[in-house]
Amino acid sequence: MDGEAWTGLAATSVHGDLVVGEMTGVRAAYRGRGVSVAMKAYGMAFARTHGARKVRTFHHPANASAIAMNRTMGFIDADGSDR
Template structure:
């Protein structure tokens, strides 16, 4: 990979979620429902749907390479101690799942980690990512932490800028 990963962190002690509630309202008024995998039911069928959506959206990540097989996905992303279906926000459109924002629980290290945020191409440009990330920030409260971390390939400028609009700042960690 060319360049180095862009590491970002959001300090929730200074975060004002009310600044971003309009994105959630816009989803509501345009027929996009935001929920979590816990609310939908963390079933094998929903895990498969999450995998398919994550695989599709990950194809846009620069230099991503081949995506996991379903079995590898389960092993590396679901069947791990940091997985919590309450941290997986799903956007539902008229024709099914259209977006995800998956955040994992690393409270023992003092943060949660935004693993992936993605929206199907036909739904982009509607503020769905911002809405999902705003809803996903609530997961940090459930975990009792006040920091959210994420990282991006340096060429993934749209994702980096979206996070910076939310208040994420450049950070360093191991």
């Protein structure tokens, strides 16, 4: 939030020992300021409090900014091709 204005929204869900980062979206005027990383970090804290052993997320394969942000957070491709 920026005062009363929404800057972004993220959704995280728990499925047993798996936590899924369902979506992360940031309003255009707030992009490039670390908002998505902050929201994703909050989601990781949520995962820890729920004892998650696995955390997964997904993105459109052409969304370079989402891919970069997820890699910044330590996510790897399911097939390991990003290593």
